[in-house]
Amino acid sequence: MASISLMKIAEKMKLENLTPEINLKGIKVTLPDINRPALPMAGYFEHFEATRLQVIGFVEYSYVKRMSEKEEKEMLEKLLDYPIPGIIFCRELHPDELFRQIAIEKGVPLLMTKRATSSFTAELIRWLNVKLAPCISVHGVLVDVYGEGVLITGESGIGKSEAALELIKRGHRLVTDDVVEIRKVSEETLVGTAPDITKHFIELRGIGIVDVKALFGASSVRETQNIDLVIRLEEWDKDREYDRLGLEEEYTEYLGNKVVCHNIPIRPGRNLAIICEAAAVNHRQKKMGYNAAQELYTRVQNSLARKRNEDEDEDED
Structure with a gap:
């Protein structure tokens, strides 16, 4: 306890x-x-x-x-x-x-x-x-992106820390790298923090340990952040069918709380930082009531309805 x-x-x-x-x-x-x-x-x-x-x-x-x-x-x-x-x-x-x-x-x-x-x-x-909230530790990186807490997970060496470093250079803030302590403070809210021993540090393979606060200043880090979105990085599988519309949300669960989760396939040339930024802003828009995928679906349905009406009018003529 x-x-x-x-x-x-x-x-x-x-x-x-x-x-x-x-x-x-x-x-x-x-x-x-x-x-x-x-x-x-x-x-x-x-x-x-x-x-x-x-x-x-x-x-x-x-x-x-x-x-x-x-x-x-x-x-x-x-x-x-x-x-x-x-x-x-x-x-x-x-x-x-x-x-x-x-x-x-x-x-x-x-x-x-x-x-x-x-x-x-x-x-x-x-x-x-x-x-005193229930707490677990998970392997990943937690970054504050436009006010949204983005937890980046994936296999070791897949590029989580590199993506976080690029986000920090673009003006976002690091909460923790490698180990994320997740606390359940309510039935809807999960809060992520860094262990004291690794706070403000990032490990980059081939370079070593980097002190983010010392290199980029106090504005580049923060102590805690709500976890609003999970981005799971995975190797690209050409035989797998990936979701290209996003009409239905996928979720992952921590301590009994569900969090929206995106599975992002990794391949050379993909800019992970921009993908994370886009995912964070899109998630924020959804919370504010706008869903781009739903908007596209509505437009397609309206277009099909207009096409059917035009065809019916032509048949009557």
């Missing part, structure tokens, strides 16, 4: 640690969702999602403030007995000393943010969904 250190969450979300006595590095968060513990504070613990990060806003905070010291202590003893990875106070709210002391005894860290509860929880869930 994927996990992330509470220390890393605190650094990313700029959280202040109100319990420095507790080491945040050793605490792992495994769920991308959060919980607001209003009902547990009121004494209802059934279905309590204790393994999630707990977020306290003004409502929960004001409820605790209305309690007597005895009631608050009893409530905290029950609440903090659960394996809570951490409690985050929003709106710069500070827990009282009783809350802090019991949290330290139970080993539950308390953190604080200045941000409003709703905006903070939305941003935290979005970020955790990316970091």
Whole structure:
């Protein structure tokens, strides 16, 4: 199961640690969702999602403030007995000393943010969904082409890295070469990133390793990119019938999500970079509601209909 250190969450979300006595590095968060513990504070613990990060806003905070010291202590003893990875106070709210002391005894860290509860929880869930999403690694190259994430796959040595380098020279941006880490952040969205060890590097056979960021500048790379289109390169087979219209989309599947896939045959003289650019722009047009293949099909049907009408008119004459 994927996990992330509470220390890393605190650094990313700029959280202040109100319990420095507790080491945040050793605490792992495994769920991308959060919980607001209003009902547990009121004494209802059934279905309590204790393994999630707990977020306290003004409502929960004001409820605790209305309690007597005895009631608050009893409530905290029950609440903090659960394996809570951490409690985050929003709106710069500070827990009282009783809350802090019991949290330290139970080993539950308390953190604080200045941000409003709703905006903070939305941003935290979005970020955790990316970091804790199901992940696989595939062999390929991921490039941002006109804002479309194009994953180029194929057998080793077929020309994926060379195509990516040409795209970079034409102003597009590299995400990763050789190994693509794909994360499923939703039922429709796949996000690709580079492993830290190979980030910004391209391997070119006969030359070696090339640092794209150093050669072409920071504008030639990006950290992450949604995967919108897959281009699978394959050796040209003269006996195979290739799709020349594209009326029906072909798909490939990663982590249960389907992605549009084009099989591109390779032979000497074909400019892979231009093909990738055309495929990306065409895919973008389809998302905007225009399908060139469908337009051609419609024109052909209209032409045939006009021809039939003309023939019928001639027969009547």
